[in-house]
Amino acid sequence: MDLTLTTEQRAFRDEVRAFIQARLPDDIRARLRAGHPPRKQDTVTWQRILNERGWAVPHWPRQYGGADLGQVERLILLDEIYRAPAPLPQVFNTNMLGPVLMKFGTPAQCDHFLPRLANLDLWFCQGFSEPGSGSDLASLRTAARREGDHYVVNGQKIWTTTAHLADWVFALVRTDDGARKQEGISFLLIDLKTPGIRIRPIRSIDGDHHLNEVFFDDVRVPVDQLVGQENRGWDCAKFLLANERTGIANVGLCWERLDRAREIAQQTTQAGRPLWDDPKLRAEIAALGAEVRALEITNWRFLLTPAEQARVPAFASVLKLKGTELQQEINALLARLAGPQGLERRDADELAHGPLTPRYFYSRAASIYGGTTEVQNDILAKALVG
Template identity: 45%
Template sequence: MDLDFTPQEEAFRQEVRRFISSNLPPSLADKVKNGLRLSKQDMESWHAILNKQGWLASHWPQELGGAGWSVMQQFIFDNECAAANAPRIVPFGLSMLGPVMIKYGSEQQKRYWLPRILDGSDWWCQGYSEPGAGSDLAGLTTRAVRDGDEYIVNGQKTWTTLGHFANMIFCLVRTNSEVKKQQGISFLLIDMSSPGVEVRPIITLDGAHEVNEVFFTDVRVPVANRIGEENKGWTYAKYLLTYERTNIAGVGNAIAALMALKQQASKRYKRGKSLLDDAAFAARVARVEIALKNMRTTNLRVISTVANGGAPGAESSMLKVKGTQIRQEISALARRAEGVYAQPYIPQNPPQTLANNDSDLAVGPAGAATVGIQYFNNRKLSIFGGSNEIQKNIICKMILGL
């Protein structure tokens, strides 16, 4: 799925490839390639490698520690990292809070928090969803009551991804219940070590501890940790969500996953022929590839808008819907290609036999069992960041005026 690059862009692509080849630990790339779970240390190590090179925040202004890259440079870098099986950078601080703080934060907040995102001093998680406020995010009930120079926060957040690794959480809290629900929300930065913060694990369908519940009981937060104005948090939240949804689309990762699927299918056989020669299977792969090429073009348009000072609009919802559908279809095809070997509940070490060790069963291909795990994990893609049904409503309102 190569594009036609200018000589300068091709030179940059080769530079990125050389850097990745020299700096990405092979053991880390193997983990990503085989769909194994990454440890906190794994994620932090690649973060640190990119930060040392000055390539971590490609979308931030140079004066704030960003790389100052063009739209195509960002696109090339993301795709080359995905093709090389580099880990995806944890987005919460870098790609979600960072842009909000750059646009709406005070100068003091930028000077203090942005360098800490880059050097890894702070690991951020996102406090948006609640048990009764997921897709209807404006219905949140976590409250923050002003007490002098502090807020006292009480409530609960859920589906907090990697919250057990985080030391900081950015939260939407209700600071006014007397107005329209979107108008009474504020955006707070909360230290996870504060008295009254409790993190409880949620074990997902694939058996992993990836998400959490977070409880706040009389947690005191400095007013200085509020982004922007009180009761204006909904504006900042929507701005952040456009970046989150664009990131969820995962164009580079989808391209890499499609390439891996083709390689996988070329080595799996049905009635003596490669799966890629099976008409039904090949047709599904072709539909995915066409959709992915179209999505890539839209992704470039969105990146260009951001680079020129704008923010993603309904396009981010379009990318989120189509991107998650594509990634789910790729994982479904990968599971189909492995057949009986794509069992989800097997330890992450590449399996040598099926779970019951029955000698009558054929030995599965290395890594086959993780295909099942990835399939189950990827069911979440069309739900988090605002369900795809909600995204379609947003598209109808913003583009069609319905």
């Protein structure tokens, strides 16, 4: 199989690189290069710049403000954003809710929300997981009772990423207690400013605030904020989760972080000599580079092989497992190279290496989100034994 880029694809890659070089603000690039996660305003600023070209939502049709790019061009764009490094477009808006609205939403919902999702005028979060209802998502208990032109929502969500930054949440709620559990669920869009909503932070092991608990106490949601049919929200959820798991190998991110490790090793001295002089360290970085290259080739094979041959869950699980493993190994290497300076917190900009040890801790979650390692191993085992 020919895995080289065509002339047109190389030209597109050059166009993307030139655009990022010219338009990405220097302070955002420097902050991410040092290992800091993007601030909310970093993501908003950069997504709006990308949106000028339709690249905030490159997979969306042009009629909805996208660029209608093919799979290869989308991967090129994603890798170049990672390698810049620049913030990714807000994933809950672009990869999750947007496609769901195009498939299941009303024309009025599409007209109102899609432009605001692409330009990040509204920031959405995802209200799916609940206490005791994570992997078994269909066992959720947050209830929505119909009263006239509103649903009245009561319950709790947990592990809600960026809820403290968000304007709205898309949530799965139970609208029929008597139905089979997948059949009694609905998909609602809820304004987080609605009375009765309380958000409580969950601090993660890196000391930062990514996650939240969200409580709903008699929250009134207009019926026209139902997406799809009542009690058929599981259809929306399955469609959304399929979109969530695309591109999870994160090859571009691995390359950028490995480049950063090489840079730190060359700039940091021990006993008067650069760390880069250690042949064992150079061999370790070279071996990781070979692993990333193998993952990159596998990712391209996944995209370029006909769907009926390669686009199966087992193939995607290989990408998820190996991508997770490499992200964690490279983050561990960065933390080791940075030493005490890698303990920097997000709100302290004076140290050279950024919060590389906290970022290592946060990378441990990659084994969970997007499908746990255990679930991916089960998928692979079933594929191997037939």
